[in-house]
Amino acid sequence: YCDEDGSAKEGPSSLLCMKPYKSEADAHLYYGSARIDPKWDQNCPMKPIKDAIFGTWVSGACVALESAFE
Numbered sequence: 001y002c003d004e005d006g007s008a009k010e011g012p013s014s015l016l017c018m019k020p021y022k023s024e025a026d027a028h029l030y031y032g033s034a035r036i037d038p039k040w041d042q043n044c045p046m047k048p049i050k051d052a053i054f055g056t057w058v059s060g061a062c063v064a065l066e067s068a069f070e
Helices: none
Strands: 002-004 015-017 055-058 061-064
Touching: none
Parallel strands: none
Antiparallel strands: 002 015, 055 061
16 A cells, blocks of 8 residues: 655655565465454554555556546
8 A cells, every 4th residue: 555644745755655475374364354463453453544545556656546436
């Protein structure tokens, strides 16, 4: 996902990106599940990520996805 940091409206510094990684050891786990971590109640956030928006990598930069419902 991309997270809008609020410090700038445009440019590469306005979006932070993360690439999910899975190894063979955790290939049986599903993204999007609060129970990925055995100690999920201690280690996973219980509320949505504030100001998070989904994005994709384009030419080495993170670009926010357009809403499908607008």
